[in-house]
Amino acid sequence: MKDKLNISSAVEGLYDIFPFPPDPLVDEPPPGYNWRWSWPVAYSFCTGQTPKQQDIRILDAGCGTGSSTDYLVHLNPEASVVAIDLSSGALEVAKERCQRSGASRVEFHHLSIYDVCNLEGEFDFINSVGVLHHLPDPIKGIQNLALKLAPGGIMHIFVYAELGRWEIRLMQQAIAMLQGNKRGNYKDGVKIGRQLFASLPENNRLVKYEQERWAFENKRDECFADMYVHPQEIDYNIDTLFELIEASGLEFLGFSNWEYWDIKRLLGKSPELIDRTIDLNDQERYRLIELLDPQISHYEFFLGRPPLDRVDWSDDQVLSTAISQLSPCIQGWPSENIFDGDYKLVNLSREEYEFLQACDEGTKTVGEILTNLPIGLETVRSLQSRLLILLNPS
Known part of the structure; x- marks a missing residue:
């Protein structure tokens, strides 16, 4: 229990110093759309049909600086939204963001996912992006969220994938070694990390990976700190991911980036190899895909609590x-x-x-x-x- 409290305190400390995500505050609704945060579209993805009601309750579990919360309010004009986060510093930014954009149908709570049971009632739609993998006990976290999901409700989850973050993990460990007894000093960690990238040869694998995938967003210290000096991170592969999903007691409804998980994308030129995948179950097929294309850095998917009425449009x-x-x-x-x-x-x-x-x-x-x-x-x-x-x- 003490270790969990220490880790939670360290995570809170990081986000108090570097509130995340560092999206700019604007005096208007957020630009564009993200269908995963739109109740009718997300529900249609999960069940094939539009939901019967729009006046639902939404929980943003681990809202950070409120970027997701802002979208959830504006994309679901009849819904009421509750947002929670462990960091009081991030919450202050979230409150200002939503106040400035006109996202008024939201209430904020300084609350850990471990204490989500303290919220009243159940929720039809739960969003938890980039949170569970930073908990010391993600299984307990997802089980707590599952208890707050109403029958017929859906949950949107985002967690890290180990294969696409291999180079990130190496740099995290290198920074930690060089920090020594200064571990936990996040500003020092960012300083060391930037010095490392500036000092390593241009053809170094870690440097090339950073430049190819993350350098633009990591110009901001908040993003760099979240990626390279975070005090707690658990990365998943398909097998450990489905252990997490099974522990939730909820039903897996699908990955939201479904195109990545189509085996024909990789093996479509070889009908013989496609035939060899027919007897694989879904989890085995997913594992094969990430082994053959190990660039995926996260999993984004939906879970649901039965009963969920589905429609088959093949007829x-x-x-x-x-x-x-x-x-x-x-x-x-x-x-x-x-x-x-x-x-x-x-x-x-x-x-x-x-x-x-x-x-x-x-x-x-x-x-x-x-x-x-x-x-x-x-x-x-x-x-x-x-x-x-x-x-x-x-």
Whole structure:
């Protein structure tokens, strides 16, 4: 227990000195979208259909300086939001951020995830990004969050992956060794880390990795400190990740970056190798993918508490009678060139654009829309799988 308290105190101390994330404060709503923080889009991803209610309760568990909280409030205008964090310094920034952006439907609590039971009631949607891997006991943390998730609710989790952070771990250990008895002095750790990167040869593996992947964001000391001098970090692989998920008692609903987890992305040129993966279960297939492409630095996924009503749109009749509506997480509409919920550019065909135009009202069935368009149901399924439209049984 004492070790947990010491670690929690050290983590709190880091974020009091270097509040994270260091996103700028602005006097307007945050720019763009992140579909993982939009209740209707996230729920549609998890179940195939839009949720029945919008006036839900959301918990931002480990809100830091409030960037996620700000989005959660603005992307879910009928929801009430509760945000908690271990760092009082980060919370002060979060409060100012939301006050300045007009995100008024939120209450903040200086609270550890270990004490989340002190909050009243349950939540329909829980967001916990970049938190569990900094706890001394992540299993206890995810179990505490699971107890606050309402039946039929979903949880969005983000934790570190060990393969894509191998070089980061080496630099963390090097900085710690050079700090000696100054470990815990985070400003000193940042100073040593920057000196190391400046002194190592340009072709050094750690230097090259930093320059290729992280150097732009690590110009800010807050980001550099979070990455290289954090006092507590647990990195996962697929096997240990699913041990964490199993301990939660919740149902795994899928990785939000689903394209990465498609084995055909890696082995599509070899039908023979694809055939050899058929007998693998999902977890084995995921492990194979990260072994063959070990660049992944984190896992981002959804969990849910049953009962969760799912809709299978593979049945043509069911899909034809579905009500189709435009996703709220696209940017640049109306245009044939839009950005999706991941800020990726999507070039729509003329027929896809016309279908989305017909979805704007949110009252027509897929069948009604297709009577005037020369496209089939597979195009509709593609739009739905890319989260450009949301579907609901009529």
